[in-house]
Amino acid sequence: MRIYVTLLLMLICLPSFASTTESNARPASQLYRRYCVSCHGSDGKGKTSKGRFSHARDLTDAQWQADVSDERIFNSIMNGRNVRGNMPAFANKLNEKEVDSLVTMVRGLKG
Numbered sequence: 001m002r003i004y005v006t007l008l009l010m011l012i013c014l015p016s017f018a019s020t021t022e023s024n025a026r027p028a029s030q031l032y033r034r035y036c037v038s039c040h041g042s043d044g045k046g047k048t049s050k051g052r053f054s055h056a057r058d059l060t061d062a063q064w065q066a067d068v069s070d071e072r073i074f075n076s077i078m079n080g081r082n083v084r085g086n087m088p089a090f091a092n093k094l095n096e097k098e099v100d101s102l103v104t105m106v107r108g109l110k111g
């Protein structure tokens with residue numbers, strides 16, 4: 001009897017292990033809506049009230065897009081950035097693949 005209970009528990013737990021592995025990258029649009037929109041807005045301009053309050057960057061700014069490297073965008077998302085404002089770090093919420101796809105998405109916001 002005990003072995004059946006143990007097996008059953010293992011079966012129940014398997015899918016939740018699988019969903020936390022690195023290979024399961026969630027789509028960038030979904031991540032942006034969940035983690036970024038509150039400050040940067042759906043258009044990337046940062047005109048939300050939380051965006052104004054934290055001095056979120058306008059991600060559509062062509063001059064900034066031209067000056068910034070993909071590597072810096074990646075690091076800013078992973079580690080946060082507190083130069084002009086206060087952006088939280090996302091290293092504990094997103095894996096590298098997901099941050100890579102967000103870098104691509106940020107590039108697509110260029111106005």
Ligand code: HEC
Binds near residue numbers: 032035085106
């Ligand atoms: C709490 C508000 C807030 C949230 C949530 C937020 N940001 Fe930011 N973001 C900021 C602020 C403030 C800055 C400006 C930081 C600075 O330059 O000091 C910024 C800057 C940036 C930059 C420019 C970084 C640079 O190196 O110039 C990028 C890219 C960015 N955010 C992307 C994102 C993405 C992608 C997400 C979601 C995963 C996100 N942000 C979530 C507030 C936020």
